[in-house]
Amino acid sequence: MSAEQTVSGAAAKPVATGTPLLEVSGLTKHFPVMGGFPFKRQVGAVQAVDDVSFTVNAGESLGLVGESGCGKSTTGRLVTRLYEPTAGSIKYMGQDIAHASRKELAPIRSEIQMIFQDPYSSLNPRHTVGTIISGPMEINGINPPQGREARVKELLEIVGLNPEHYNRFPHEFSGGQRQRIGVARALALNPKLIVADEPVSALDVSIQAQVVNLLQELQKELGIAFVFIAHDLSIVRHFSQRVAVMYLGKVVEIADRDSLYEAPRHPYTHALLSAAPDADPDNLAGERIRLTGDVPSPLNPPSGCRFRTRCWKAQEKCATEEPPLVQLSGSADGHLTACHFPEFGDVQGNAKAPATEAATAPESEAKASVPEQRESAE
Template sequence: MSTTQPLPGQQSAPAGQPPAGENLLEVSGLRKHFPIRHGIVFQRQIGAVHAVDGVDFTVGAGRTLGLVGESGCGKSTTGRLVTRLLEPTAGTVVFDGEDITHTPVTRMKEARRNLQMIFQDPYSSLNPRHTVGTIVETPMRLNGINPPQGHKRRAQELLETVGLNPEHYNRYPNEFSGGQRQRIGIARALALKPKLIVADEPVSALDVSIQAQVVNLLQDLQREFGIAFVFIAHDLAVVRHFCERVAVMYLGKIVEIADRQTLYTRPRHPYTHALLSAVPEADPDGIRRRERIRLAGDVPSPVDPPSGCRFRTRCWKARERCVTEEPPLVRLGGSPDGHLTACHFPEEPTIEAREEDIVLDPAVTGREETAAGTA
């Protein structure tokens, strides 16, 4: 299981949160198998969908972890398992020092004060019959929180925090654009002052310009309130801009995990190489043009995943060992601490690029900056 290390010069965590760098979330051996049943009256299980099949990672207080991979790899299911919106088949989820894996639903209220979620679809995640004020106030009322300034004033402050007009308090979700609805969802998640937010593809349904606004808003909120994020996405450019550590998932398993700079400049797993080769680069002159890796075949079914390495059916480096032996997620020789890869025949590390050489595309971020800081 990986360990999150503090960045140099990182500020201490806000009051009530663990010191920066200490693990706020620890996930170990997490599994979710959805049973496949046959029959109408007398049902019997004939198989299972291996949506998540043994996932390990940690998230430090005030830090960001990105979960990336193709559609159907188990990213969203992992997020729902972490927040206990789904019950795990096996494994443990330790949040803020407490094992919440099997905590009864009736006792999850306290944990959910500090563990919130931003949902993927801004159109279906808001109740169309409720006003914006009601949507933002409801978490506070359900948890018995009575702000000194009152629920209405607190909801208006939250709307203002996410860049909306406080006068929108009495409007309904259908009166807003997709980007504005996502901001309402963020305001709802902030209502209880959480320590960790699981953001499930919060910008995938938005236009590029709106994506930049939402991602930059999340970064500003993190800096202001010290919130940790599990950021689920399939857009590697957005993840590169927002996340400090990145975990790559394939068919229910994490195949590589490392800090942002290492993963984007020295990937070791063939699947990570293939994903990164598909990321558009802001390079008009083609100086840093990369070879496009096209994966053969389709993603195998999670009902009957391949034996051994799950990526072997599409991997150009697969050997007999990959068929019979599942590669463990370990640190390989020549890799820095915290860089873990699950591959029997990993890619050789290239010359490490400098952090300031990782240019972030302004079209995605909405800001002209490098990974080292704002230009």
């Protein structure tokens, strides 16, 4: 089905590919922790997201990766305004929506949609597929020229389902089919931006490939921008043009896909990539980085660099100064890293010349500390 057929249900102004669609700056979300008796009061705060900044261009896909609890999903919910930000700005097409009222958000709700992680809990079991997918159109008062039922059947066909399933209930579908229903619901209003929160993590491997390929086709045909949240680094590399790495509520590295995967600068990114399985037997002899210790609590994160408690390159400076997210000399354009002592090797551990002497530990010191947490894959 062509893109022209796909977008027939709504009239949305196109956005030129490559122009800024979403600009997030200093985004912060702290969840209050209440305690005390008999009167409750705030005794702390979970720093789920802290000073996160990134940009998503029209038609682009930005991958968000990191360990569980790093703030990826919270960031996605903040962008869609399912959560109220504590601080920071979220500019959508130049308009700051971070603290916009419900009335102010109404005109752009249809342009920012979300695909949820769990296809079993994100669909109302008491509603038919037709009701679920047409719900956004009813809420926003949209009446397609061909009628809502025809539009829903068109969407079902777009996502690879039988239009005759219009009157079926979610329990009659498999996990992969349910996720396709979730995709159809997200497409119902022809959004310009979709936040996909681990859309394939609950699916079988073969179904994962089908859903990811479906999203890629829709992105190519419709020019939809994605914030793609996932654990699987191989899927992120396949789907995203740029990748942001998060650790304990902060973005520690952000770059275009090839630059980040081939030459990561932050030790945490290097550790994540070295731990990912590789189907190429030529890469099996590379080093594996095993991180020691547990992820610190977001209730009381470490001072300075939050990764320092698990980093093999940490020094006194890491505890006293928080590293800024900046581009290092010698790095590719737009490759930003937040580290006092960045890595300068590729994923296989082949050494490269340091970009700056000031930001790099002495070569002998770095080599001496690495074997404590690295081991051969043999």
